[in-house]
Amino acid sequence: MISRVAEHCFWLARYLERSENTARVLEVNHTLLLDFHVPVEQQWRPALIISGIHDYAEEPTAERVQAFMTWDRENPFSIASSLAWARENARIIREVISAEMWERMNHYHLWMQAPESRELYDGNRSEFYAEVRRINQLLHGIADATMSHGEAWEFFKLGTYLERVSQTARIMDVKYHTLLPKVEDVGSPVDNAHWVAILMSCSGYEPFHKKARAAPMDPATAVAEFLIFDEQFPRSIKRCLWECESATAAAAGNPVGRDRTKPERLIGELIAYLDARAIPDVIREGLHETLTHVVDSVHRIGEAVHAAFFAADVRPPGSGVRPGPATVTQSQSQS
Amino acid sequence: MPRLFDGYSAHPAAWDELFNRTGAPHAHCATLVDRLGKLKHNEFQLKRSGADLAFVNQGITFSVYSDRRGVEKIFPFDLIPRTIPAAEWAALEKGLVQRVQALNLFLYDVYHEQKILREGVVPAELVLGSKGFRKEVVGFRPPGGVYVHICGTDLIRDVDGQFLVLEDNGRTPSGVSYVLENRAVMKKVFPQLFADIRVRRVEDYPHRLREALASVAPAGAGAPPCVVVLSPGQYNSAYFEHSFLARHMGVELVFGADLFVHDDIVYLKTTRGPQRVDVIYRRLDDDFLDPETFRPDSLLGVPGLFRAYRAGNVTLANAVGTGVADDKAVYPYVEDMIRFYLSEEPVLKNVPTYICARPDDCAYTLAHLGELVVKAVNESGGYGMLMGPSSTAAQRAEFAEKIRENPRNYVAQPVVTLSTCPTWTEEGVAPRHLDLRPYIITGRSTWVLPGGLTRTALTKGSLVVNSSQGGGSKDSWVLEK
Numbered sequence: 001m002i003s004r005v006a007e008h009c010f011w012l013a014r015y016l017e018r019s020e021n022t023a024r025v026l027e028v029n030h031t032l033l034l035d036f037h038v039p040v041e042q043q044w045r046p047a048l049i050i051s052g053i054h055d056y057a058e059e060p061t062a063e064r065v066q067a068f069m070t071w072d073r074e075n076p077f078s079i080a081s082s083l084a085w086a087r088e089n090a091r092i093i094r095e096v097i098s099a100e101m102w103e104r105m106n107h108y109h110l111w112m113q114a115p116e117s118r119e120l121y122d123g124n125r126s127e128f129y130a131e132v133r134r135i136n137q138l139l140h141g142i143a144d145a146t147m148s149h150g151e152a153w154e155f156f157k158l159g160t161y162l163e164r165v166s167q168t169a170r171i172m173d174v175k176y177h178t179l180l181p182k183v184e185d186v187g188s189p190v191d192n193a194h195w196v197a198i199l200m201s202c203s204g205y206e207p208f209h210k211k212a213r214a215a216p217m218d219p220a221t222a223v224a225e226f227l228i229f230d231e232q233f234p235r236s237i238k239r240c241l242w243e244c245e246s247a248t249a250a251a252a253g254n255p256v257g258r259d260r261t262k263p264e265r266l267i268g269e270l271i272a273y274l275d276a277r278a279i280p281d282v283i284r285e286g287l288h289e290t291l292t293h294v295v296d297s298v299h300r301i302g303e304a305v306h307a308a309f310f311a312a313d314v315r316p317p318g319s320g321v322r323p324g325p326a327t328v329t330q331s332q333s334q335s
Numbered sequence: 336m337p338r339l340f341d342g343y344s345a346h347p348a349a350w351d352e353l354f355n356r357t358g359a360p361h362a363h364c365a366t367l368v369d370r371l372g373k374l375k376h377n378e379f380q381l382k383r384s385g386a387d388l389a390f391v392n393q394g395i396t397f398s399v400y401s402d403r404r405g406v407e408k409i410f411p412f413d414l415i416p417r418t419i420p421a422a423e424w425a426a427l428e429k430g431l432v433q434r435v436q437a438l439n440l441f442l443y444d445v446y447h448e449q450k451i452l453r454e455g456v457v458p459a460e461l462v463l464g465s466k467g468f469r470k471e472v473v474g475f476r477p478p479g480g481v482y483v484h485i486c487g488t489d490l491i492r493d494v495d496g497q498f499l500v501l502e503d504n505g506r507t508p509s510g511v512s513y514v515l516e517n518r519a520v521m522k523k524v525f526p527q528l529f530a531d532i533r534v535r536r537v538e539d540y541p542h543r544l545r546e547a548l549a550s551v552a553p554a555g556a557g558a559p560p561c562v563v564v565l566s567p568g569q570y571n572s573a574y575f576e577h578s579f580l581a582r583h584m585g586v587e588l589v590f591g592a593d594l595f596v597h598d599d600i601v602y603l604k605t606t607r608g609p610q611r612v613d614v615i616y617r618r619l620d621d622d623f624l625d626p627e628t629f630r631p632d633s634l635l636g637v638p639g640l641f642r643a644y645r646a647g648n649v650t651l652a653n654a655v656g657t658g659v660a661d662d663k664a665v666y667p668y669v670e671d672m673i674r675f676y677l678s679e680e681p682v683l684k685n686v687p688t689y690i691c692a693r694p695d696d697c698a699y700t701l702a703h704l705g706e707l708v709v710k711a712v713n714e715s716g717g718y719g720m721l722m723g724p725s726s727t728a729a730q731r732a733e734f735a736e737k738i739r740e741n742p743r744n745y746v747a748q749p750v751v752t753l754s755t756c757p758t759w760t761e762e763g764v765a766p767r768h769l770d771l772r773p774y775i776i777t778g779r780s781t782w783v784l785p786g787g788l789t790r791t792a793l794t795k796g797s798l799v800v801n802s803s804q805g806g807g808s809k810d811s812w813v814l815e816k
Contacts, residue, residue, distance in 0.1 A: 092569045
C-alpha cells in the first residue's frame with residue numbers, strides 16, 4: 001500500500017489508543033483516588049507525566065489537570081487533540097478505511113465539539129471518560145468487522161499495540177515511581193489502592209484477579225509481573241509486543257521471523273530482553289530501569305517502522321539510483 | 336399547517352422547472368408535485384434536518400481549510416428535485432456527446448495540423464495566445480487519442496425552456512460526488528418517491544469512469560492497468576470529492592509526494608517498494624503537474640511527470656493542454672467546431688457571447704456594461720465576474736478599465752433569466768434560479784451521466800449559483816420513459 005497511507009493508518013490507531021488511555025488514567029484518578037489521601041501533587045502530576053508532560057507550570061489541581069488533559073487543543077496529548085488528530089488521519093484516508101468506520105469517527109469528532117460532551121463532562125465525569133474509552137473500542141470493533149484484514153489493517157494494529165506497550169510501561173513507571181519514590185521500596189507492602197489504581201489504569205483489575213498463581217506474592221510485585229509478562233492479557237507489555245511482531249511481519253508480507261525487517265528485529269530484541277528475565281530480576285535490577293528500557297525501545301521501534309515502511313526506499317527495480325526524497329512524514333508528536 | 340406548495344408563486348418571467356404558466360405542474364412531474372405537495376411544512380422540515388444531519392455525519396463537506404483545524408461546511412442541499420423528461424434528456428445527451436467529440440477533435444487539431452486555424456474558422460491568435468495553450472504538447476498524441484476524458488458542461492434553461500450551453504469545463508470539473516451523495520440522501524429521505532417515479536440511476540458513474548480511464552492506458556500498461564487519482568492534498572476544497580472518487584472506483588488516492596519518476600516511468604511509493612502507475616486522473620491544473628516543466632515553485636506535482644507523459648508511459652486525464660478549449664473566449668466557437676469537424680448542426684446552442692478580443696464586440700461590451708454579464712476567461716467559481724444589472728457605477732468603471740487594459744481576457748454575455756425551481760427558503764417554498772452541469776466521460780466511447788449537478792442560487796433573484804458564492808444544490812432527476 002502507499003507508504004503515506006500506511007503512516008496515516010498507523011497514526012490513526014495511535015491517536016485513538018492514546019485518547020482511550022488518557023481517559024482511563026484520568027478516570028481512575030478521578031474515581032479511585034478521590035478519598036485517597038495523597039498530596040495533590042502526587043495525585044495529579046502523574047497523569048501529566050504519563051503523557052510526557054513535564055513542564056506543567058501551574059499547580060496540578062484535579063480540575064485543572066483534567067481540563068488540560070481532556071479539552072486543551074493547545075496540548076497535543078489531550079483527548080480533544082488526540083481525537084482531532086485521529087479524525088484528521090481518518091479523513092485523509094477515508095477511501096481506505098471503511099465508510100462505517102469513518103462515519104463513527106466523524107460522529108465522535110462532532111460530538112467532542114458539541115455542547116453535549118461538555119455537559120456530560122460537567123454532569124457525569126465517569127460516564128464521559130467511559131464514553132471516550134468506548135470510542136476507541138467501538139472503532140476497533142467496526143474496523144475488525146468491516147475493513148479488509150490486509151495491509152492497512154496490520155498498520156492499524158501495529159499502531160494500536162505499539163502505543164499500548166508504551167502506555168502500559170509509562171503508567172507503571174510513573175505510578176510506581178510517584179507512589180514509591182525509592183526504587184528499593186518496590187516490593188514493600190503498599191496500600192491496596194495503589195496497585196488497584198495501576199491495574200485499573202491498565203484495565204487489568206479483573207484479569208489480574210482471575211489469574212491463578214502458584215505461590216503467594218506481594219501485590220506490587222504480582223501486579224508488575226502481570227502487566228509486564230502476562231501472555232494472555234491484551235495490555236501486558238509482552239502480549240502487546242507479540243502483536244506488534246506479528247503485525248509488522250504481516251505488513252512486510254513475511255511470516256514472523258522470516259526475512260525480518262528492522263522494526264521486527266528490534267521488537268524481537270525487546271521480547272528477548274524480557275524473556276531473559278523474571279520478575280525478581282526486574283525488581284533487583286530496578287523496575288524503573290526496565291520500564292525505561294521498554295519506553296526507549298518503543299521509541300526506536302517507531303523510528304524503524306517509519307524508516308522501513310513510511311519513508312520506504314523508493315529505488316526502482318534494477319537501478320542503483322535513489323531518486324527524489326522519500327515521503328515527508330507528518331509532524332505528529334510522538335510520545 | 337400549510338402544505339409544501341401552498342401559496343407558491345412562480346417567478347414572473349423565468350421558466351419554472353416544475354410548474355407551467357397556468358400554475359399546474361408540467362405533465363412529467365405531476366406525480367412528484369402531487370406526492371411532495373402532500374407534505375406539511377413541519378413534515379418537510381423534519382426531512383430537511385434529517386438530510387442535513389446525514390451530510391454532516393458523513394462529512395460530505397467542502398471549503399478550503401484556512402488553517403490546520405479548518406472549517407468544513409456542507410454544501411446546502413435542497414430536497415425538492417428538478418426533473419427532466421426522457422425525450423428532452425435524449426436530445427441533451429446527443430448534444431453533449433456531439434460537443435465533446437468536437438472539443439476532442441479541436442484539441443487534436445490545434446496541437447497537430449491546425450486546420451481550423453488555417454482555414455480561419457477560429458482565429459489563430461485567440462487559440463495560440465490562450466493561457467491554456469501548451470506548446471509543450473504540440474505534436475504529441477495522448478494515449479488513446481483522448482484529451483477531454485471528463486467534461487462538465489454548464490447548461491441553463493432560458494425563458495422558453497430551451498437549454499443553452501453556458502460554458503464547458505474541460506480541465507478538472509468538480510461536483511460529481513455531490514450528485515451521487517445527493518441521490519443517496521434523497522433515497523433515504525424519500526424512498527417512496529423513488530418507488531413511484533422511475534428516475535434514472537447515477538450510481539454507475541465511478542464504474543464508468545474507471546473503465547474509461549483504463550481503456551486509454553498507455554501501451555505496455557499492466558493488466559489491469561494501475562489507475563490512481565492524484566489530489567493536491569487534504570487541504571484542497573475538493574478533497575472530499577477526490578477521496579470519494581478513489582473510494583468508489585476502488586483505486587488509490589495519491590498526492591504528488593507519493594509518486595516519483597525514474598527512466599520516464601511513474602512509480603507509486605508503497606510500503607513494499609515502487610509500483611508502476613499507468614493512468615492518473617489528476618485533479619490539479621497543468622501548472623502544478625510537474626515543477627520541471629511548468630511552475631518550478633509548485634510542490635504539489637511530480638518532478639519528471641511530464642517527461643513520462645511525453646514518452647507515452649502514462650496517461651493523464653484530462654490531457655495536458657485542454658485548457659485551450661476551456662477558455663471562455665474559445666467557447667463561442669464550439670458550434671463552428673461542430674460544423675467544421677463533424678459536418679453536423681449543433682444540437683445545443685451557446686448563450687450569445689461577445690469576445691472582447693474582437694474590437695466590435697469590445698466596443699459593444701463597454702457601451703452596455705449595465706446589461707451584460709462580463710467574465711474573465713480564465714477564472715472559474717464565479718470569480719472575476721461582473722453582473723451588469725446589479726453592479727454599481729464604480730464596479731462598472733473598474734471593469735471597463737480592466738477590459739481596455741486586456742480585452743483578450745474578457746467575454747460578455749447578455750443576462751439570461753435562468754430557469755427557476757421551487758426551493759425551500761426561510762419564507763417557505765419560493766422560486767430560485769438554477770443551472771445544470773452534466774458530466775460526460777470519454778474513453779474509447781462517450782457516456783453521459785443521466786442528470787448532473789443542479790446548482791441553485793439561494794438568494795432571491797440571484798443568478799449566481801456557484802458554491803463558492805453561497806449557492807446550493809438539488810438532485811437532478813432524469814425520468815425514464
